[in-house]
Amino acid sequence: MIGRALGVLTTEGDSVLPRGYVANPETFDFPIIAEKVEGAYMDRLWARDSSIEPALIVAAERLVKRGAVAVASDCGLFSWHQPAVAAAVGVPVILSSLLLLPLLLRQASRAAKIGLLSVSLPSPYDDAALGIENSADRSRVVFGGCEGAYEQSVKTRYPAEVTISEKMAGLEADVIAGATRLRASHPDIANILLTCTAFPCVAPALRKKIGLPVYGITDLCRLTMGALH
Incomplete structure (x- = not known):
């Protein structure tokens, strides 16, 4: 378990992670841990597909169990699910700017x-x-x-x-x-x-x-x- 870390929910697919990107460990002066959200492909996020929400919550809960003290995401389109994820975990949730x-x-x-x-x-x-x-x-x-x-x-x-x-x-x-x-x-x-x-x-x-x-x-x-x- 990694303590005092920022948890980052990530979309499906391969991503290049340059410095400055939320899921790049070099971006911050604190550790991050990531969890991929099953089924969270970009076309589904753009379509506001509500069926990905259970998987999103499961991934957020895993992050907290792994030591995340806050949960962010690597896609602003996760913002549709901010209320549900915030209600499900006992740490600050910041899915979107x-x-x-x-x-x-x-x-x-x-x-x-x-x-x-x-x-x-x-x-x-x-x-x-x-x-x-x-x-x-x-x-x-x-x-x-x-x-x-x-x-x-x-x-x-x-x-x-x-x-x-x-x-x-x-x-x-x-x-x-x-x-x-x-x-x-x-x-x-x-x-x-x-x-x-x-x-x-x-x-x-x-x-x-x-x-x-x-x-x-x-x-x-x-x-x-x-x-x-």
Whole structure:
């Protein structure tokens, strides 16, 4: 058993795990342990297939038994199952960066907007996933897509002749382009929230390029684990 570790629920399939990715042990200064969720393929997550929820809970419970003091995930689309997993385990559950959204709304002026960057548009997240009931707050949330980012991301198997550094360069270009388009459409954006768990890999470059605070799942993980240590 590994003590004081962050548990990470992972999707099915092979993933490349560069530094900065939530499931890479080199990303954090605390240990992580991972459990693959049986049947959690990307097409089922995009379809909001509720039948994967029992397997998700089982995997989360295994993480806790192995010593996880908090449970995160390697895909923001697990957010649909946040309430069920949180109810099933006795540790903090942080399946998606969307949990930061209420904080970011309060952090900024009421006249400012919060930009949510997803893999593509339309955004897969509805009002229930956002967790915002106030219509004034909801009007401040705007969506941007990083078309092309999924193909470049750590979720996708890549040809042997393409290096991980080339993949990450492509991901960086796509995410910066998506953020630039979003800011051009909404110049009153105060913060950027990355909904895809691959995007934090290129967050430092994005912050430098656009000059705005950028948040993602890895920031939420550090906040949660810091509160527990």
